[in-house]
Amino acid sequence: MKMKPHQLVSFSWFLLFFLFHGSRAQPRTTGYTCRANQTTYPCQTYIFYQATSPNFLDLASIGDLFHVSRLMISQPSNISSPSSPLIPHQSLFIPITCSCNSINATFGSLSAATITYPIKEGDTFYLVSTGDFQNLTTYESVEVFNPSSVPTRLRVGDEIVFPxxxxxxxxxxxxxGVNYLVSYVFQPYDNLSSVASRFGVQTQDLNNINGNEIRPFDTIFIPVNQLPILSQPEPPPEASLGKTERKGTIVGLATGLGICGVLLIVLLGVLLHRDVFPSKRDIGRVEDNDKLLSNRTVMEMKGIEVNLMADVSDCLDKYKVFNIEELREATDCFDESCLIQGSVYKGSFNGGIYAIKKMKWNACEELKILQKVNHGNLVKLEGFCIDPEDANCYLVYEFIENGCLYSWLHQNNTGKLSWKTRLRIAMDVANGLQYIHEHTSPKVVHKDIKSSNILLDNNLRAKIANFGLAKSGCNAITVHIVGTQxxxxxxxxxxxxxxxxxxVFSFGVVLLELVSGREAIDEEGKLLWASINGFLDGNETEKVEIVKGLMDRRLVEESCSMESVMNVLVVATACLNKDPARRPRMGDVVYALSKNYDLCFDVLEDGLSAPPLLAR
Incomplete structure (x- = not known):
């Protein structure tokens, strides 16, 4: 049955329980104006900055970037020891001198702290603005402040002003009583009330200064009488040694050096005796030692194998344990011609074709998760192999013929995916996620859902792959952030x-990829999910225009159902809600996508009348 107009309208309203509101816009590009005769300029103020890996995890490197001393950062940032190492995302207040800079007739005067930066190999205005300066400026404003510099002809050592x-x-x-207007980059997950609470100010004060149309990555200004006290992590133990501990360390070191000196003298005496009085007995002893060393190496390798096998003992009765020689033969000794992607190889043995994932020994958690999941929309693990010689582990998966969704959407060497096929892929992935979220105990979080981890079989049905980052159990806190930007x-x-x-959030991004054919982040660093902000705020005509602007041109040429695409964008918008508590469960997503498919296509022609859950 085909979807009728009144059914489309009803279904769109049916999906309203998913809705959330946001604003879609780009950050301010050229800066903030000021009056050249304003008596309050210049002034001392602060920016809110975060330590980032790998280049800015100490106050010295951050101080060099902003041309201030470590002490000038540590005091307002509540850091007791300026020499202490920082941790990623540690909050800092950095002092700057804010001036009203006269530019030209077009831009007038712009308010900024002018920081001189020497260009390094590989730098661009965009990369330095978004990376080193964390969006506290933009590449457009850098061009305005450096009219004589050509962005495409930067040379190492060029002195560029970053405003x-x-x-x-x-x-x-x-x-x-406002002493400072602290510069703060408004993040996509921020709202005014949370920012106000963080700095101890009123939301209305932020509105009065910054207006109501604040956009992601805009620099906003926080009015404060004095800087709030930042909560900082405890310094590493080596950075907080007391005088007594240092004294004990020195005494221990001196004692150790003394003992080493005595042992060195004894060793020299033994070597001298051996060199002066060689004997057959000594030669025989050397040969015995070589044999002992060889035996010990074999025993250690066996021990490694025993330990690794013990880690996965629960998996031995479920999966085949392959021999390393089998895998080498199947892949021509892991030749590059067999490489599929990353560290995954295509191998053929026993009349079958498999995908063999080579990894250092960190597969224990992945194996434990995979042994308790069994679903038609998850890539099946066939077995594994442990190589004690180099402590590598090899996971042997079923081979999925048509590669990953990413290559179908974003590369030119693959075929065309119709809207019906894309919607079916979305339903397959949603089914797989519903299974690991709601039908495993404890729940499994994949943590790396993306189009390159979604594989398509001969029938272009989707399977979720790569559980290398997956975690069993949820609602946990971690400081080790992993995943794909x-x-x-x-x-x-x-x-x-x-x-x-x-x-659920990552799945929302995949839905946008299926609709738009665009990558999750473009070459300029713009996030695809930010493009959907404000989709639900306009009237029907405006929504249609947004959909047309977002749709993959191949779908436009196909003349697919605009209403069906719009319904999928409603689901995607719900999945991308910045408040995780307001995102739908995957069970709700499966139902909404299935209902949309039922209303648009004949269910029987594709054999999709089976229940949404396809556990096998």
Whole structure:
């Protein structure tokens, strides 16, 4: 049965329980204006900055970037020891001098702290603005402040001015006790109330200064009388040794050196005796030692194998344990011609074709998770192999013929996916996620849902692959953030919160890929999921225009159902809600996508009348 107009309208309203509201816009590009005669300029103010790996995990490197001393950062940032190492995402207040800079007739005067930066190999205005300066400026504003520099002809050592956005309090603000307007980059997961709470100010004060149309990655200004006290992590033990501990360390070191000296003298005496009085007995002893060393190496290798096998003892009765020689023969000794992607090889043995994933020994958790899941939309693990010589582990999976969804959507060497096929792929992935979220105990969080981890079989049906980052159990906190940029949920980046809702967010990004044919993050670093902000705020005509602008041109040429695409975008928008508690469960997503498919296509022609869950 085909979808009728009144059914489409009803179904769109039916999906309203998914809705959330946001605003779609790009961050301010050229800066913030000021009056050249404003008496409050220049002023001393601060920016909110976060330590990042690998280049900015100490105050010295951050101080060099902003041309301030370590002490100038440590004092306002509540750091007791300026020489202490920082941890990723540690919060800092960095002092800057904000000036009103006269540019030209087009731009007038712009408020900024002018930071000189020497260009390094591989730098661009965009990369330095978004990376080193964390969106506190933009590449467009850098071009404005450096009119004589050609962005495509930068040379190593060029001195470029990067204008860090800032503002000085006006006279009225100063009279009400505002001493600083702290520069803060508004993140996609932020809202005004959370930012206000973080800095101890009123939401209305932020509205008064920054207006109501604040967009992701805009620099906003926080009015404060004094800087809030930042909560900082405990320093590493080696950074907090007391005088007594240092004294004990020195005494221990001196004692150790003394003992080493005595042993060195004894060793020299033994070597001298051996060299002066060689004997057959000594030669025989050397041969015996070589044999002992060889035997010990074999025993250690056996021990490694025993330990590794013990780790996966629960899996031995379920999966085949392959011999390393079998895998080498199947892959021509892991020749590059057999390489599929990354460290995954195509191998043929026993009349079958398999995907062989080579990895250092960190597969124990992945094996434990895979042994308790069994579903038609998850790639099946056939067996594994442990090589004690180099402590590598090899996971042997079923081979999926048509590769990954990423190559079908974003590369030119693959075929065309119709809207019906894309919707079916979305349903397959949703079914797989529903299974691991709601039908395993404890729940499994995949943590790396993306189009390159979705494989398509001969019938273009989807299977979820790569459980290397998966975690059994949820609602945990981690400080080790892993995943793929463009798919990572905001709460995971900011708070390290691991839950099934982070998979729901990543699935929302995949839905946008299926609709748009665009990558999750483009060459300029723009996030695909940010493009959907505000989709639900417009009227029907505006929504249609947004859908047309977002749709893959191949779908436009196909003349697929605009209403069906719009319904999928409603689901995607719900999955991408910045509040994880307001994102739908995957069971709800499966139902909504299946209902949309039923209303648009004849269910029987594709054999999709089976229940959504396809556990085998």
């Amino acid at each position: 860090v956005f800032c503002k000085c309090p006006n006279e009225t603000q100063a009279q009400t 463009g798919y990572i949920a905001p709460e995971y980046v900011s708070d390290g919160l691991v839950s099934t809702k982070m998979d």
